[in-house]
Amino acid sequence: MNPFSGFTLSEGRIECQPVYRIGNTAVTSAEPQPDGPLSPVSASASRSASAQSSGASPRPSTIQDVAREAGVSRAAVSKVIRNAYGVSDKMRAQVEEAIERLGYRPRVAARAMRGASFTLGFEIPQVGNDFLTMIVDGATEALAETPYQMIIAPLGRDQKSDVAINSLADRQVDGIVAISPRVDPAWLERIAERTPVVMIGRHDRSDRYDTITGDDRSGAEQVMSHLVEQGHRRITHLTIHPSRPEPPWAGQAGDEPHVVRTAVYRDRMQALGLEPSVIHTLFDGSEAHATTRKLLDSPEPPTAIFAGNDTLAIGVLSAIAEAGLDERDVSVVGYDDIPIARHPLVSLTSVDQSGVLMGREAARLLLERLEGRTEAVQLQIAATLRERRSSAPPRC
Amino acid sequence: MNPFSGFTLSEGRIECQPVYRIGNTAVTSAEPQPDGPLSPVSASASRSASAQSSGASPRPSTIQDVAREAGVSRAAVSKVIRNAYGVSDKMRAQVEEAIERLGYRPRVAARAMRGASFTLGFEIPQVGNDFLTMIVDGATEALAETPYQMIIAPLGRDQKSDVAINSLADRQVDGIVAISPRVDPAWLERIAERTPVVMIGRHDRSDRYDTITGDDRSGAEQVMSHLVEQGHRRITHLTIHPSRPEPPWAGQAGDEPHVVRTAVYRDRMQALGLEPSVIHTLFDGSEAHATTRKLLDSPEPPTAIFAGNDTLAIGVLSAIAEAGLDERDVSVVGYDDIPIARHPLVSLTSVDQSGVLMGREAARLLLERLEGRTEAVQLQIAATLRERRSSAPPRC
DNA sequence: TGAAGCCGCTGAAAGGATTCATCGTCGGGA
DNA sequence: TCCCGACGATGAATCCTTTCAGCGGCTTCA
Structure with missing residues (x-):
């Protein structure tokens, strides 16, 4: 079975909440198609038929x-x-x-055949992630006065970045922004031979594609200095699972932001003669929540938690609040400075690496490439700790 | 000047935060092009040239x-x-x-010329909006096993929905999901003649496109009943600005969700012999914040604020927290039940209309259309109030 | 006045996949 | 052995736009 063919509609409508359907319920061609599973052919065929039957649809002018x-x-x-x-x-x-x-x-499709598609594609590993949203916002702004349209290819559940990137390349976008994806740099370079690529996040260095990174080293240093100055000694680091299995290019080509942050944490802890404690969770905050609850129940809970990003930190905060504790019991620091971190009810100390700026620069770099630049560029965005209420000196 | 031509890179790099650039700074073709402003032609020309010069880029196989x-x-x-x-x-x-x-x-472009593009387009008025994110998540899930790729066309700043929808249509997507856009229903029907359209949010009814709405009437009723039962009498309603100028199709074709919610609010207030107080703000929470501050300083501040959606409610909550007040002083209810509403630090009472379900159903409806359905369908998703800490009986 | 060069425009080819009408082949029945 | 139908495969036409080579007509200069 090749990857482009064959799919069936999953049958049955799952209704976990009442859905009232007005209008027809019968689907015209619900019975099995003569050629087995519903294929794109029959879909497009019946579609054009229906367009005709609904009448008066003059073909668009060429x-x-x-x-x-x-x-x-x-x-x-x-x-x-x-x-x-x-x-x-x-x-x-x-x-x-x-x-x-x-x-x-x-028609963009026809233009793309010979010329350009005037489309820039963004591969976004997680639609709900506010840091990624900031990047998109910045890029949107930078593209406002250009004829380029941005499209976002979100990753499906359990989907790998390369699927989405390939999908963008198949659509002949004029440029691709990939956000910290776990893909082989060599593979990405092959894509970049044909389509300009900007990769955000990973500390890569390539001659073929541009990169934008935050200063994760400095950011993490600032977090650790801040916590240590406040008097914290039992500091736990919560981060996302590393890629499994360990990709062959890991470490060699450049590290993911979270890996860098974790490394700084370990270094600083060891330099202070303290025992590092790193916990890995899924990227969405839910597991961070559960993990934190367990952590709080442990005999000697940490006085501070350094979360690898704000999404995790939000999950940590919710567990702390549920346990009836606050920042005097357990301090929390995040990373990314997403908008909600500023909210007075949350007030999360976090590292600002200006996602908006990253997005803006990513769009710029692509436009530069389209203008003719051929040499690769690496941008690094400064990191600034934003101290807020969630981090405070420990009680004892 | 026609809308497809002519753009220039805005010159100069705005650096509000330090950006360290490694690699070349000179842009190859920075000098003015012979044919005036940089045009897509030269862009693509120089691009292909660069691809050749960087060598060893065998053309992709056909x-x-x-x-x-x-x-x-x-x-x-x-x-x-x-x-x-x-x-x-x-x-x-x-x-x-x-x-x-x-x-x-x-190549998708080539396929699109005759057959299908296997692409479904989502028009998203505001990337950072968590409710919209929920819709995207639901749709992603529903499309997981199909050959269809979702792309999102985010609205640029000050951009109208129709620009994004047109842009999707130009790319010959096989289906479009439009989320509560302020567009002329007649115009949308014209689009729907050629491309299946599902419109989410607006209480429209069309023979040409499908609609999915929440039960805004019931949802708003539940909010008002809840607040009134808690003893609130001075209830202010905060909502987004209505379309200006009043679009010619307003009211006639069906109303936007916010308008329905506001209408229910007015009705209920008047039925109770109370004075309705409606305040309009921009859609992002920042203006809601400022407006709430002013409201709190007024001689007779409300004891409850019914916000038209959660984004506004979050802004309201931040103003209340900043003023050192809490839910006993001013209760807050939102709408949409975005994930952060559940967070114990926020704990926002809100109306759940299951954005995830909406997204899933939207994808399904498009797939049904592609399968051959021709009659329009209207879905309505039930609304359920989730009572949380942010709403409480007033002090006095 | 003739040659050269530029300007504004045109016709035709190219680009990659789908689809339709057509053609060849093979098996089975008469 | 012959014919027919079904199955499998094919060449050509098609979709819409961009690009390239080229063609008159006009200006300029020798």
Whole structure:
């Protein structure tokens, strides 16, 4: 079975909450198709049929129609659209009027076949993650005045980054932003041969793609200094699971941000003669919550928890609050400084590495590449600790 | 100037936070292009040139290459890929082996020209909004086993929904999910003639596109009953600005969720002989925060605030916390039940309308359409009040 | 006045996958 | 042995846009 074919609708509608359906319930072609599992063919076939049956759907106008309407050639219209060289004012006016009259819109698929798709793709490992959202926001802003449209390919459950990146490449996006994905650098370089790539997060260095990283070393140092100065000695570090199995490129090509932060934690603890304690959880806050509860019940709970990112820190905070404790019992520091960290009810100490700036710069780097830059660039964004209420000197 | 042409990179790099740039700074083609402002042409031209200069970039293999490799015709390969009718096991094996050997991936743009793009587009008015995130999560899940890839088109700053929807249509997505956009229903129907559309949120009813709504009436009723039962009388309603100027289709075609919630609020207040007080703010929480501060300083502040959605409610809560007050002073109820509402530090009473379910159903409805359904469907998702700490009986 | 060069525009080819009409082959029944 | 139908595979047409080579007409300069 090749990866592009064959799928079936999972049958049955799961209703965990009442859904009222108005309108038809019967699906026209619900009975098994003659050629086995529902395939894209039958889907597109029946779709076009339905478009006809619902009637009065004039096919959208093409560049040919515009050319006819304006009394010029297809190529001339194309040049007007692309703002290319060699178009008289008169012709431009005629063509633009014709475009207006027909409501013509260039088909991106057709453009992509020869030229550009004017699309920049963002691979986002976790849609709900606020740090990633900041990156998207920054990029959106940077692309506002350009003809480029951003599209986001979210990762499905248990999906690997490379699926989404491939999917973007298949769509012939003009550039790709990949956010700290666990993919083979060599593979990514192969993608980058054809499509400009900016990779955010990992401390990679490549001649083929650009990278943007936060200063994870400095950020983590600041966290540790802050906690130690406050008098904490029993500090636990909570972070996400490392890649399993250990990818062959790990360590060699550059480390993921979380790995760097963890390394700094270990170093600082050992330098102080303290026992490092690192706990790995899933990336969403739920497991961080459960883990923290257990931690609080342990005979000698930590007085401070350094969470690898804010999502984890939020989960940690919820466990602490549920246990009726506060920052005087257990201090918490996160990483990323997502918007909710600033909220007075949360007030989470965190490291600001300006996701918005990262997103903006990522978009810029892609635009530069499209403009012609060929050498790789590495950007590093400074990290700044934002001290808030969640970290305080321990009681005893 | 037509809308598809002409852009320039905004010059100068704004650095509000230190950015360290490693690697080249000079951009190859920074000098003005011969044909005026940098146009997509030159961009793609220089790009391909750079690809050549960096060398060793064999053009990606096509269906033709696979056909040659497997010793069959192009059409045969196409049929294998699409899992279509009339392929012998032997040929399938040969072709799949050839695909494997060449690392062939079908170009989506080319497929879209005749067949399907296997892409479903989501128009998301606000990337950071957690309710919308829940919808995306639900849809991701529903699409996991299908060959369809989801792409998200986020709205740029000050961008209208129709820009993003058009952009998705231009990319020939096979289906569109639009989330409560302020667009003309007639316009949306025109889009829906060619591409299946599911619209989430607005209480529309169309023969051409499907709709999914929450039960905003019931949800708002539950909120008001809850607050009134707790003894609140001075209840202020905070909601987002209505569309300005008033769109010509307002009220006629169906209302936006926020408008329905506000209407219920007004009705209930008036039925109780109380003075309704509605305040409009921007959709992001920041203005809600400022507005609430002012409200708290007023001579007779409300004892409860019913926020039109959770994002606003979070902003309200932050103002209340900053003022050193709590739920006994001012109760807060939101709408959507986003994940952070459950957090013990926030504990926001809210209306759960299951965004995840909405997203899942939206994806399903599109798949049904692609399967052949032609009649429109309306789904309504039940609303359930989740009572939490943020709403409590007033002090006096 | 002739040659050269530029300008504005045009026709045709290219790009990759799908689909339709068509063709060849093989097995089985008469 | 012959014919027919079913099955499998094929070539060509198609989708829409961009790009390239080229073509008149005009200007400029020798």
